[in-house]
Amino acid sequence: MTGLEVIFRDGELWLGMMPGSLKALDLRRDPRFAVHANPGADDSMDGGDVKLAGRAVEVTDEAEVARFGEAIGHPEAFCLFRAAVGEVVRTSVEGDRLVIRSWRPGGPLVTRDRD
Structure with a gap:
């Protein structure tokens, strides 16, 4: 696994990584990406997990x-x-229910829950 830096700037999502890293080489070969994070504070699961997925477009202009x-x-x-986000999914536990919220560009926010 190789690291990457996720940056929100000017209303867009950007992915940065070391030149020649395996992640950069992978994205050049196949631009699909997924970033998974837990935004909870203090290593808690508060807030649930978030996954962003889409396609990465390399910026080649030096x-x-x-x-x-x-x-x-x-x-x-x-x-x-530059990340072209194709899907955002937030999964959380609310009370005794698993709640999954998902969004795709041009579509509504969809909420599903499971007991």
Whole structure:
């Protein structure tokens, strides 16, 4: 597993990683991605889990990558991908129910629950 940095900037989701990393090579070969996180504080499960999935589009213009790096205070070389989010899913436990909320671009928020 290789790490990547997830950045929300200018209303978009960006993925950054080290040049030549396995993750960058994987995304160049197959642009599908999924990022899974637990936004709960203090290692709790409060807030549930969130998954973002979609396709990553590499930013190859060196000047654009440099401007982005300067804006976020990242002076070293890195690979940058713009994320085209295709799905957002939040799974949480609310009382004694498992609640799954999902959204796709152009669609409504869909909520399903299970006892």
